[in-house]
Amino acid sequence: MDMERYDVIVVGAGFGGLTSAARLAKKGYSVAVLEASSELGGCAGKFDRHGYRFGAGATVGMGFEEGGVLKRLFEELEMELPPMTSLETIMNIYTPDDTIHYYQKxxxxxxxxxxxxxxxxxxxxxxxxxxxxxxxxxxxxxxxxxxxxxxxxxxxxxxxxxxxxxxxxxxxxxxxxxxxxxxxxxxxxxxxxxxxxxxxxxxxxxxxxxxxxxxxxxxxxxxxxxxxFSVKGGLATIAEKLAESIKANGGEVVLRRPALHITPKDGRWVVKSRRERQYEASKVVLNNSLHNFHQLFDQEVHKQSAIQKDNLTSSWGAFMLYIGVEDAFSEDVLYHQIIQDKAKPLSEGNQFLLSLSGKGDTQMAPPNKRAITISTHTEVAQWWKRDDYEDLKDKYTERILNGIEKHFPDFRSTIDVLMPGTPVTFERFVKRDKGRVGGYIPNGRFSWLHHQSVYTGLDGVYACGDTVFPGAGTLGTSLSGWMVAEEIQKG
Ligand SMILES: Cc1cc2nc3c(=O)[nH]c(=O)nc-3n(C[C@H](O)[C@H](O)[C@H](O)COP(=O)(O)OP(=O)(O)OC[C@H]3O[C@@H](n4cnc5c(N)ncnc54)[C@H](O)[C@@H]3O)c2cc1C
Known part of the structure; x- marks a missing residue:
């Protein structure tokens, strides 16, 4: 059984893991990123189907402005940012009575x-x-x-x-x-x-x-x-660039290589993957969600950690529609938030974000077509009752399509491809436990005291990603990856 040795093993190639790995590789650490799926970027990654590229979850880019976290990261890595459009109108917000143009300036x-x-x-x-x-x-x-x-x-x-x-x-x-x-x-x-x-x-x-x-x-x-910002080719392009930087600095990024088990050994950590592959390092960075933390350690190791399942705050799931359409959109605005009923909770299709690929972005869609990612918050538990699953998918799809047609009449007639995604999809493709995504849900004025920092309580094991402070979004997630790299360099 071969043992591969590194300074740092990063579990997961989401924005958090890639940020910490890229910074550490640039500083000369030997780094391996193990990614379970066949794509980079996790919830901000992509998948290709029927000639379209769909953003898996995240679509709006942040932190790319002068002084922003991702801009600083790319400067540190001495890399050019990929082409992107700064959004004058961040999004249009449609309520039953009005359309609000949410401007950046x-x-x-x-x-x-x-x-x-x-x-x-x-x-x-x-x-x-x-x-x-x-x-x-x-x-x-x-x-x-x-x-x-x-x-x-x-x-x-x-x-x-x-x-x-x-x-x-x-x-x-x-x-x-x-x-x-x-x-x-x-x-x-x-x-x-x-x-x-x-x-x-x-x-x-x-x-x-x-x-x-x-x-x-x-x-x-x-x-x-x-x-x-809207990044050309979607936010996955940023993940791809970070992986390029890791490799250029001597690190490895291995897809379809899940971390299955982590054990301590003589002051270091051994990460086991499929087919008896083993990786050893003094530091391990966990970029998989804290909801999955317990799956990787034996009970006695887990008990010594600061991450106890009962203490974790809950998270939403996401219901998604990935749609390829004829380009019938006249406006330049790429992001459209639709609130169907102001009096109802802003989840379960009552509120959703429709993100369009940029006009002419042929990485995302064939000429004269657009790739759309739609997301709404949803309670995860209902999606695990197998009998209702297909009906629920149809119900949510209808609810969202009806909501769109109130503002974009005849939208249905432009649809070329339509695929729903649910918490079950997120568990399958990005391994999020029960499909919980988007980070923790703050639940009161002092709730921040219960959030987790990058320390796991296990010596040499750090956590980053959206379940770690400061939490949600690619920007917050990169920031936690940035902090982990900083801590590891302090020794
Ligand atoms: C529907 C939706 C819309 C969103 N919209 C936006 C947006 O517009 N803008 C924005 O900035 N943010 C948005 N977000 C939030 C953003 O996508 C996330 O906060 C961020 O991408 C999370 O990154 P992460 O590094 O924490 O984890 P993830 O993206 O979940 O990455 C973790 C990675 O670890 C891998 N992994 C898990 N377990 C293992 C294992 N055992 N071994 C190896 N690999 C493993 C997974 O496959 C995955 O690739 C959205 C999120 C969702 C779900």
Missing amino acids: TDQWYQEVDRVFPTNSQQVKRFYEEVFRIGSRIDQLLLDLPVFPPNRWKDWPKLLKYVNPNSIALTPYMTQTVMDRLKSYNLHQDEAFMSFLNGQLMDSVQTTADQCPAFLGYAALQTFHKGA
Whole structure:
């Protein structure tokens, strides 16, 4: 039985794992990335079918602007970013009464605020000023904070060096929810604004204003206004570039190579894969979801870790439609959020995001066609009752297609290819336990205290990805991968 030896083994080629591996390989560490599936990028990866390339989950790129996390990553790797379009209109948001044009530039957005939230437009703008002010303070802090949140007593002293006027100013936002802040602007009763804001929060932090700690919500809400991008060929192109960089710096990225079991051996770790393949390293980076953590370790090793199944906060699943269409879209806007009923929960097809491939992006679709990825939040449990599965898929597909046709009449007649995806699909293709995706769901003002940091409590084993602070989105996920690389370099 051959044993391959490395400095670092990374389990999973999602944005988190690829970021940490690329940084470490560039610094001269010998790195192997083991990826279970046949694609790179995990939830932000792609698959090719019937002449189209579909984004598996994530579609909107963030962090590529000057100073952004991914821009800095590519600079560090001395690589060019692939071609991408900066989105002037981040998305159109359709409610039963209005279409909101969500602009990236603040002055343009504020003009739209005057139009769509006329009664409270001044308060909305004041609220956004606070979001931007506090958001930029959070940015300064996040990149340096591997021990956040402090899950272990020994993390607290490490946090002391970050106590300064900037971090102290954040305290009120760590002890209130977004809703608490909205109340102070008297915006909590503005139905139109609340519906818009909750839609944005659901897509970025997986929860609504009443459950979202203010500092997390603000960090997410400001992000789009710093930069939102459509990457040519989809976000999978970024994953491919990161894998190229790892290989160019002597590392390995191996597809169809799942980590099945991890055991300690003489102060190092042995990762077992299929066909008796074994890899040994002093450091292991887990980029598979924390919901899958327990599957990799023997019970006595697992018990010593900080990751206990009962403590993990829950996550949503996603229902997806992957659609190839004739290009009948007249507008340049690529992202369309549809809210069908403002009074109902923003999940289960009542709210969904429709993402179009760029016009003329032939990596994504044949000429004069477009590839569409549609996603809505869904409770995972219902998808595991086998008897209802096909009916449920049909019901959700209909609900979403009906929602689209209210704003894009005759959409159905342009469909060339249509494939649904469910939590079962996500478990099958990206190995997410029960198909839980998109990271943890914050559930109250102090819920951030229960999130996991990159430390697993096992010496030399780190975690990154959307179930680790700061959580959801390719940007947050890359940030946790960045932090892990930083920690490993500290030794
Ligand atoms: C429907 C949907 C829409 C989204 N939209 C956006 C968006 O528009 N913009 C955005 O920024 N973010 C978006 N996100 C969030 C974003 O996709 C994720 O937060 C991010 O991609 C997660 O990356 P990750 O590295 O944590 O994990 P993943 O992407 O899940 O990657 C983990 C990888 O590990 C592999 N793996 C798992 N177990 C093993 C094992 N035992 N051995 C080896 N490999 C293993 C998996 O196959 C997978 O490739 C969306 C997510 C979803 C689900």
